[in-house]
Amino acid sequence: xxxxxxxxxxxxxxxxxxxxxxxxxxxxxxxxxxxxxxxxxxxxxxxxxxxxxxxxxxxxxxxxxxxxxxxxxxxxxxxxxxxxxxxxxxxxxxxxxxxxxxxxxxxxxxxxxxxxxxxxxxxxxxxxxxxxxxxxxxxxxxxxxxxxxxxxxxxxxxxxxxxxxxxxxxxxxxxxxxxxxxxxxxxxxxxxxxxxxxxxxxxxxxxxxxxxxxxxxxxxxxxxxxxxxxxxxxxxxxxxxxxxxxxxxxxxxxxxxxxxxxxxxxxxxxxxxxxxxxxxxxxxxxxxxxxxxxxxxxxxxxxxxxxxxxxxxxxxxxxxxxxxxxxxxxxxxxxxxxxxxxxxxxxxxxxxxxxxxxxxxxxxxxxxxxxxxxxxxxxxxxxxxxxxxxxxxxxxxxxxxxxxxxxxxxxxxxxxxxxxxxxxxxxxxxxxxxxxxxx
Amino acid sequence: xxxxxxxxxxxxxxxxxxxxxxxxxxxxxxxxxxxxxxxxxxxxxxxxxxxxxxxxxxxxxxxxxxxxxxxxxxxxxxxxxxxxxxxxxxxxxxxxxxxxxxxxxxxxxxxxxxxxxxxxxxxxxxxxxxxxxxxxxxxxxxxxxxxxxxxxxxxxxxxxxxxxxxxxxxxxx
Numbered sequence: 001x002x003x004x005x006x007x008x009x010x011x012x013x014x015x016x017x018x019x020x021x022x023x024x025x026x027x028x029x030x031x032x033x034x035x036x037x038x039x040x041x042x043x044x045x046x047x048x049x050x051x052x053x054x055x056x057x058x059x060x061x062x063x064x065x066x067x068x069x070x071x072x073x074x075x076x077x078x079x080x081x082x083x084x085x086x087x088x089x090x091x092x093x094x095x096x097x098x099x100x101x102x103x104x105x106x107x108x109x110x111x112x113x114x115x116x117x118x119x120x121x122x123x124x125x126x127x128x129x130x131x132x133x134x135x136x137x138x139x140x141x142x143x144x145x146x147x148x149x150x151x152x153x154x155x156x157x158x159x160x161x162x163x164x165x166x167x168x169x170x171x172x173x174x175x176x177x178x179x180x181x182x183x184x185x186x187x188x189x190x191x192x193x194x195x196x197x198x199x200x201x202x203x204x205x206x207x208x209x210x211x212x213x214x215x216x217x218x219x220x221x222x223x224x225x226x227x228x229x230x231x232x233x234x235x236x237x238x239x240x241x242x243x244x245x246x247x248x249x250x251x252x253x254x255x256x257x258x259x260x261x262x263x264x265x266x267x268x269x270x271x272x273x274x275x276x277x278x279x280x281x282x283x284x285x286x287x288x289x290x291x292x293x294x295x296x297x298x299x300x301x302x303x304x305x306x307x308x309x310x311x312x313x314x315x316x317x318x319x320x321x322x323x324x325x326x327x328x329x330x331x332x333x334x335x336x337x338x339x340x341x342x343x344x345x346x347x348x349x350x351x352x353x354x355x356x357x358x359x360x361x362x363x364x365x366x367x368x369x370x371x372x373x374x375x376x377x378x379x380x381x382x383x384x385x386x387x388x389x390x391x392x393x394x395x396x397x398x399x400x401x402x403x404x405x406x407x408x409x410x411x412x413x414x415x416x417x418x419x420x421x422x423x424x425x426x427x428x429x430x431x432x433x434x435x436x437x438x439x
Numbered sequence: 440x441x442x443x444x445x446x447x448x449x450x451x452x453x454x455x456x457x458x459x460x461x462x463x464x465x466x467x468x469x470x471x472x473x474x475x476x477x478x479x480x481x482x483x484x485x486x487x488x489x490x491x492x493x494x495x496x497x498x499x500x501x502x503x504x505x506x507x508x509x510x511x512x513x514x515x516x517x518x519x520x521x522x523x524x525x526x527x528x529x530x531x532x533x534x535x536x537x538x539x540x541x542x543x544x545x546x547x548x549x550x551x552x553x554x555x556x557x558x559x560x561x562x563x564x565x566x567x568x569x570x571x572x573x574x575x576x577x578x579x580x581x582x583x584x585x586x587x588x589x590x591x592x593x594x595x596x597x598x599x600x601x602x603x604x605x606x607x608x609x610x611x612x
Contacts, residue, residue, distance in 0.1 A: 180589040206584050208548060227537075228579050229552065251556060251580060254549045267549065269580070272511065272560035274553040295553040311550065318550055341547040355547050381591070384547050400544070402591040431548070 026103055026125040026132060026160055037074035038160070039101050040067065043085045045108035045119070052112040055142065059110060059119060059149045065193065066153035066167045070394075071419030073160075076102050088120060097126045104132070106156055115141050119148045123156050133159045146195055147438065154437070166389040167192060170435045171396065172210040172219050172236075175199065176408055176428030183428075187221060189236065192389075192434070194410075194424035200239055209385070211256045212435040219433070220244070220255040220264060231255045231266055233281070245279065245286075254297045258325075259305045265289070267297040276310055276327075289327035298342045301325070302349060302369075309333075309343040309352055309369075320354060322369065333371030342385050345369075348392035351415065355384040355397075364397045366415055377417040385430070390437045396423065398430040491531055493606040500527050503603040504562060508545070508596070511557035513565060521562060524604055525569035535609035538562045538578040541585060543596035548582060555580030555602075562602040575609065 026038075042064050045056035067073040083096035088109035097105050108121035122135040136155055138148045147168055154165025175188040175197075184203035187210050190196055200219065201207055208229070210221040216236065223232045226243070231252045234241035245252035245266065255266035258278075265278045268288075274295045279286045290296040294314040301308055309322050315332070318339040323330035334340040338358025345352055349369075356363040356376065362383040367374040382400040389395070393415055399422075400408045408430040410423040423429070482488035487498050496502060501524070504517035513521065528536065540559030542551035559578035567573050588595035 181586055183584070206581075208552075208584070249577065251552070253552050267553065269553060269556040272557045272564075274556065295550060295557075297549045297553055298547070313550075318547075341550050357546070382544065404589045404591075406544075406589070406591060 026128065027162070037068075037072055038103050039074050039076050040104035040106065041076045041081065041097060041100070041102040042067070042106040042108075043078070043081065045110050045121075046085060046088045047112075048088070048109050049111045049113060052110045055112055055117065055145060056108070056110040059108060059145060059152070060106075062146055062149035063106060063108075063153050063156070066150060067156060069193070069421070070157065071414060072157075073104075076100055088122075092124055094124070094126055094129045097124075102126050104156070104160060106152070108152065112142060115143070117142045117145055117148065119145075119152065121152045121155070123159055146191060150191070163393060164391040164437065166391045166394060166434075166437065168438045169390055170212075170216060170438070171387075171410075171423075172200070172212055172433050172435065173410060173425070173429050174207060174210065174431040175203075175426070176430055177203070180404065180406055185430075187219070187234070188425075188429070189219075190425070197426055200234055200236070201241070209254065209431045209433075211433045213257050214259055214261045214436060216435040216438065218257075218261075220257065220266075222253040222255070229253050231264070233264075244281070244284070245277075254299065256300055258301050259303055265299040265301065265308060267299070276308070278325075287327070289323070290330075300344045300352075302345050303347055304349065309345055311341045311343060318357075320352065320371070333367070333369070334374075335371060336374055344386050344388060346388050346392040347390060351392070353386035353388060353395050355386065364395060364413065366395075375417065377413050377415065378411070378420060383411075385432070387432050387434045389434055394419075396432045396434055398432065400430070493534070493608075496524070496527050496531075496604075496606050500524055502605070503601045505597060506558055506600040506602070508543075508600070509554065511554065511561045513561055518565065521565050522569065525566050525571055528566065528571050528575065529569075533609060534606050535575050536566075536577070537605045537607065538566075538576060539585075539603045539605060540578065540580040541599055541601050541603070542583045543599040544583045544586065544591065545596065546583065551582035552580050553582075555582045558600075558602045562604065566604075 042060050044060045047053040047056040064075050068075045080100045083093045085107045103126055105124040105126050111118040118139045120137045123132040125132045138151050150167035153167040157165040169192045171192055172189045174185050176183055176185055178184045185207050186203040187200040187207050189198050206224040208222040210219045219234050221232055222229050229251045230243050231245045232241045233244045251269040253267055255264050262281055263278055267274050268277045273293055274297055276289045276296045276299045277286050292314045294312055296312045299308050299310040306325055307322050311318050312321050318341045319332055320334040320340045320343045321330040321332050338356050340354050340356050342355045343352050351366045353366050356365050361379050363376040364378045364383050364386050365376040380399055381402040384398050386395045386397045394412055396412045398408055399411045400406055407428045410429045410432050412423055413420045485492045487494040501520040504520050538559040540555030542554045563576050563578050586599045588598040
């Protein structure tokens with residue numbers, strides 16, 4: 001829906017980046033965890049066409065929400081501004097922005113023509129007195145204006161942190177309504193920030209744990225539509241769903257795509273025993289990857305597709321294990337106190353996120369793939385089911401509150417453990433799956 | 440609770456789809472069904488006083504067994520209840536059963552689905568060991584999706600860690 005039209009000043013981009021990486025002030029190292037957010041200013045974008053000023057203001061608002069929402073940036077209030085940006089092309093008065101300690105300045109311009117929208121933006125390193133990277137322009141339709149704002153945010157985030165962004169992405173989740181003993185569930189899909197919610201199923205049967213395909217075009221989920229839990233696959237574009245695994249008498253659940261988008265791993269319960277299987281989506285050919293008499297479930301591929309992390313209670317309690325993609329001997333990687341479940345491999349490959357239960361509390365945590373450097377990021381009555389932002393820096397999960405009025409919500413947290421916050425959803429929500437950055 | 444017996448009668452033709460009726464998650468019947476007001480001493484067929492009725496199975500035989508935390512081993516009380524269930528199923532051989540396994544909320548979603556399956560399977564295997572044909576018994580796990588008691592305390596958790604045998608009229612088996 002949107003094409004990146006031109007890079008305005010690519011030569012400057014090439015020159016400025018190495019210098020900033022070494023000693024420029026405008027740089028956030030996310031790995032360290034940011035204590036002091038970077039102050040920035042984002043004035044309303046300039047409207048370059050009649051009737052575009054509302055759109056121009058909204059775009060700047062979404063960019064500010066994206067950046068401030070990371071916890072890495074702090075927006076300087078508009079009433080502190082000394083200069084105003086009235087023309088996208090005019091030189092920036094760096095001294096005026098320095099005076100209010102804006103380290104980064106983001107300017108933008110908007111042209112609305114019928115349902116066509118063009119957005120341009122620039123990022124300035126105020127203290128260096130230079131533009132950071134090249135100005136960029138996006139074109140699309142007005143109904144996609146939020147995506148364009150997210151694209152601006154992704155570019156700004158990426159230039160300042162050196163990491164990929166995650167704002168122009170979507171989350172598929174389970175929308176929940178009704179009391180705890182009569183909960184209704186249906187699949188919802190929304191922007192990462194909770195905007196533009198749409199529903200993929202009705203609430204006539206229980207649906208659980210949707211999982212995006214690597215390109216975001218399909219979603220795997222578990223549905224009780226037949227009276228029994230079975231894995232379904234739904235096409236996000238046309239909302240057509242089919243049953244993927246339907247062996248008579250067996251239950252199938254906990255599906256997840258391989259990085260190739262062709263293979264699916266999942267749990268199949270036969271009698272009392274739950275094992276992990278894989279299936280080719282096209283041929284529907286399956287193979288059994290675990291054979292222990294214990295519960296093996298919640299499998300997740302490494303990003304290179306060579307290994308699978310999963311949970312098993314073969315030792316007596318839920319713990320995390322890694323095995324080769326074709327099955328075979330598994331190595332246990334979790335050894336701390338308590339139980340470990342729902343492991344998910346980071347898209348960067350470096351960490352595994354998990355749910356931990358210990359001493360009556362639930363936690364979302366991360367560990368290295370060899371089980372070392374375990375860190376718990378959250379603690380509550382019930383936190384579970386982590387999913388990774390496309391850049392591997394943020395985790396979204398389900399938090400359920402205690403008691404008779406207990407309700408599920410989505411939360412996100414940095415892998416540093418900072419910036420825990422609730423994701424805005426229309427009602428109760430659970431089981432998020434964070435999709436890829438959109439093209 | 441008159442809806443339960445109505446639903447069960449309707450289920451004659453819809454044995455499997457009756458499973459989608461959420462009413463049965465709301466606990467035991469209280470016996471106050473409209474048919475009980477009959478003046479006759481003979482039990483009204485289909486009422487909870489009729490020993491051949493699913494309502495009798497639910498209320499008098501006992502349709503559920505409970506489990507300890509994270510366990511799927513049958514307790515002595517559970518086995519006694521299941522002995523009664525097996526006897527009833529032997530006598531009423533034209534009925535089918537779906538065994539529903541459940542877990543309390545203290546656990547992750549996937550694990551609880553598998554745990555509920557262990558519980559339902561334990562009941563299924565026990566009934567088979569008492570001579571009930573496997574072809575009459577199906578099982579399904581709801582994990583922690585269908586609690587009947589909603590406080591976040593052991594008193595509620597104990598009720599939710601259950602396997603419930605749902606009777607439905609089947610075709611001749």
